[in-house]
Amino acid sequence: METVERIEPARLEDLPEAISDVVAELSAAAAKLGHALNPQTAANLAGLVRIMNTYYSNLIEGHNTRPRDIARAIDGNFDNDEARRNLQIEAAAHVRVQSEIDAMALENRLPEPASVDFILWLHREFYRDAAPEMLRIQGAGTEFMMQPGTWRSQSEHDVAVGRHQPPSSARVEAFMTYFAERYRFERLGKAARITAIPAAHHRFNYIHPFPDGNGRVSRLMSHAMAHLAGIGAHGLWSVSRGLARGLIGPGDYKRMMDHADMPRQGDLDGRGNLSQRALNEYVLWFLQVCLDQVTFMTGLFEIETLAQRMRHLVERSEQLKPEAARLLEEALIRGQFDRGEVPRITGLPERTARRVFNDVIAAGLLASDTPKGPVSLRFPFDTLDVLFPRLFPEI
Numbered sequence: 001m002e003t004v005e006r007i008e009p010a011r012l013e014d015l016p017e018a019i020s021d022v023v024a025e026l027s028a029a030a031a032k033l034g035h036a037l038n039p040q041t042a043a044n045l046a047g048l049v050r051i052m053n054t055y056y057s058n059l060i061e062g063h064n065t066r067p068r069d070i071a072r073a074i075d076g077n078f079d080n081d082e083a084r085r086n087l088q089i090e091a092a093a094h095v096r097v098q099s100e101i102d103a104m105a106l107e108n109r110l111p112e113p114a115s116v117d118f119i120l121w122l123h124r125e126f127y128r129d130a131a132p133e134m135l136r137i138q139g140a141g142t143e144f145m146m147q148p149g150t151w152r153s154q155s156e157h158d159v160a161v162g163r164h165q166p167p168s169s170a171r172v173e174a175f176m177t178y179f180a181e182r183y184r185f186e187r188l189g190k191a192a193r194i195t196a197i198p199a200a201h202h203r204f205n206y207i208h209p210f211p212d213g214n215g216r217v218s219r220l221m222s223h224a225m226a227h228l229a230g231i232g233a234h235g236l237w238s239v240s241r242g243l244a245r246g247l248i249g250p251g252d253y254k255r256m257m258d259h260a261d262m263p264r265q266g267d268l269d270g271r272g273n274l275s276q277r278a279l280n281e282y283v284l285w286f287l288q289v290c291l292d293q294v295t296f297m298t299g300l301f302e303i304e305t306l307a308q309r310m311r312h313l314v315e316r317s318e319q320l321k322p323e324a325a326r327l328l329e330e331a332l333i334r335g336q337f338d339r340g341e342v343p344r345i346t347g348l349p350e351r352t353a354r355r356v357f358n359d360v361i362a363a364g365l366l367a368s369d370t371p372k373g374p375v376s377l378r379f380p381f382d383t384l385d386v387l388f389p390r391l392f393p394e395i
């Protein structure tokens, strides 16, 4: 069936209690996440979350680039090996697009997240710097170059996703116009926006509008939707870590995506082409994954916990004096401070204080945007396993 209603039900028909409970918990938890953090500290942490999201979103696709190599790529340092370099370019692009989304959210200029223009933009931007090798699509008997930011349109672009056969390429444009209409946030209330995030995530991948890159683009779309649904917490959590890890295990995501492809099962299963019950189960699972992530990040970014881990980091360090911990805590709580305050904060005489401060700068834990400007916290990679345990499986 090639009519655009093939993606119905696109939204929930009613709000089952289990789903409304998780919606309420998720909004409350997201509102609290990062609430106590100074905005400057929160902004630096959001940078770390973008690397994390990129790492997990690419990992889901089997593209494994270590967080450390992603950070290097952001700084413009690439591997000599071509395949590794291509993955680094891809990861850096993912971080760049997510930064752009976070900035748009901050400035209240995110467009409709399911709109044709926005989704094409995501795909075009994600592949902007990609090497030709990354755009070459090889399928059963076909080989062609993908055009970033354009839908599948010709029969040679047809795709299969596991057992699922998405609409034929000639119909993608019509499907995506309908998709944009069904998930227009402007028309949805707060709870409806939250439940639309998982539903749109599945229906997008069900249509599979691009030859490749659908998974990554859909997770960026979900990230943008989370901002617009009021649960974005200034970029301090992201869905990809949850999707990659699942609730039971890493197999959850593919299994639940497959589950939601299910056709309607009889008269009591909604009114659309696909199963309403399976969609509800998928939405519940996805929102539980989100809640799990928000809870995890809340624990990680809790001020007292973070302060304690910073003290621990300083204790373990051979270069840092105990007073260095006071500087880190000051930056944590106030976001930033002036260099002239260092003696007062450490309680040390001028010259000793300066030495302690310089050691902290050398360790990369404090930095400023301008040479003499106020300093704020940074999170170098060799400190992450102490400061943020379990954020990544491997650094």
Ligand SMILES: Nc1ncnc2c1ncn2[C@@H]1O[C@H](COP(=O)(O)OP(=O)(O)O)[C@@H](O)[C@H]1O
Residues within 6 Å of the ligand: 060, 061, 161, 162, 163, 164, 202, 205, 206, 210, 211, 212, 213, 214, 215, 216, 217, 218, 254, 257, 258, 259, 261
């Ligand atoms: N059964 C399914 N039904 C719909 N979508 C699926 C299914 N299984 C996997 N997917 C989605 O397809 C994505 C992979 O599509 P692909 O175009 O290769 O994206 P990417 O290049 O970003 O990996 C997965 O990340 C997932 O979101």
Ligand SMILES: [Mg+2]
Residues within 6 Å of the ligand: 061, 212, 213, 214
């Ligand atoms: Mg792919």
